[in-house]
Amino acid sequence: MARKPAKANRRHPLATVVLIAIGLAFTGGGYALFTSTATAQTDTSATSTASSVAEGSKLFAANCATCHGLNSEGTGNGPSLIGVGAASVDFQVGTGRMPLAMQGPQAMEKPPQFTAEQTQALADYVASLSPGPAIPTADQLTANGNATNGGELFRINCAMCHNVAGAGGALTEGKFAPDLTGVDSKYIYEAMLTGPQNMPVFNDHNITPEDKRDIITYLKYLQNNPSPGGFELGNLGPVAEGLFIWIFGIGAVVALTVWLTAKSN
């Protein structure tokens, strides 16, 4: 069908090439026009913009696509990012857990590799692929909720892994629940919302945004108030306390006994 005699072809042989050239010019020009206007509109806004999506797309292709796939569909080395939302990206990249330094039991917290703007761009890009949990707003993160309710929720939902004082704890095969002292409220919220690494997801039906704020309030209360019991010894419980009393308590008893029974000079 394509191989008709040249006479029967009413179009010039170069017509296809010209058409493609015109199409490309229009698309590229339109794209350039569109992005430049978008930048002009929302230069100061931190919300998702086409330019930051484009910037995020570039950053993603350069830094993340090796493991997560060019279309963030996931590969053997990394999970799919479809539907994880901006909150997940902000947590993983903002705390330096991503990009991974190496494959291991779990992603480790590191100094972040990207600036806040780049992290935002990556989050915008991933959020633009499919809907997912958004980055919490500032009014969701104020630590002025009900610390009593937060404490109860923390003990029921979080304390078994993160320790009742949020000091962290061990899991299986090299994994661990990190210490929550000094962690930014935003990252605590995002971790609950998205369930990074092996942490379960605590969505808004399980722990409502108000409850999440209460939990953050409780953690900040623990962090900002001294322990009434004196030395905390890392809040690690009987292991640290036992070690302390065996070394210093029994040590003092041994020293006193030696002094008591030694012959005076």
Added chain:
Amino acid sequence: MAHDDSSGKDIAATSSGLDAGAGTAVVPASAHAEADGGLAVITTDGFENPGHPPTRPRVTDIDPKKARHAQRAVYTLFYISIAGSIFALAAYMAFPINDDLNSVRLNTVFLGIGITLALFGIGLGAVHWAKSLMSEEEGEDIRHPVRGTDETRLRAVQIFDEANKESGFGRRTLIRNSLIGALVAFPLPAVILFRGLAPEYSNPAALLETTMWKTGTRLTLDPSGLPVKAADVTIGSAFHIIPEGLNDQPDRLEQKAKAAVLLMRINPADLNVSPGRETWNYDGIVAYSKICTHVGCPVALFEQQTHHLLCPCHQSTFDVNNECQVIFGPAKRPLPQLPITVDSEGYLVAQSDFTEPVGPSFWERS
């Protein structure tokens, strides 16, 4: 210095009034010739008692300046003790406990420092006094023989004999036997009272075999008691669940200790469901007892990528993919699964109670 560790020689040497050959008295080897052997322990190669080393004078015995120095140290320690006591009194008043948690800390710390100084001052001062200033010359206190004289022993037997005759304890056997009977019966009420501390009028095993879950009981959030919709449980979620109405129970903590459940949703393709349990999960939502089958700690450390459940007490690990089979640790049985489904309004409900007793083993568990 008292010398309690007397060897056999000391006894033999000081108890010359006793028959040297009697009983198990230990006699020195040199006395063997005139003693009649009997049960005496003869040591032919024993150590000679070297006696005490010569008393070595301390610096405080020689140098009066050092003695004065030691004296000053001792009374300073006692003064520190007095200061500590007064400090503790003052601290109790200066740092009262109020609503602020920090006040508890300050009160405890300063009161503790004061009392510590008070007690340690006395103790250290007394020991330092004894060690540096009190006379240190060694002396010997020989231990007297344990066995009484024959007259004393004879008299003791006589006293018992007289008492028996006067009271008629041996003669009036009816009185004696009834007294023994009364003494035996006396502790019996205590046994009954202690039995009364255990659950009465109910079989404790039956209490352990059932929980609050019944057919149609809604799964509700701990602690709020709000029902949970199947659609709310997203993949990777872990919900801490109590049965509906638990918060209204008078014995809610006892009930919660048996009925607590962990609800998780994982990809249905990851679940290996054994025959007979096909309908127990709802589209990948599974509910397992939170009570460890080892000693009953709450198992709730859910790893949402590996689908392992870890018990924080003894590191028993359960594999949620394979119906919470034990893959590590001391637990012997998998966690019991709660069969769940949804009701007409979309809320998650229990199909029935657990099909086996939850928690650790007990005697009557078959």
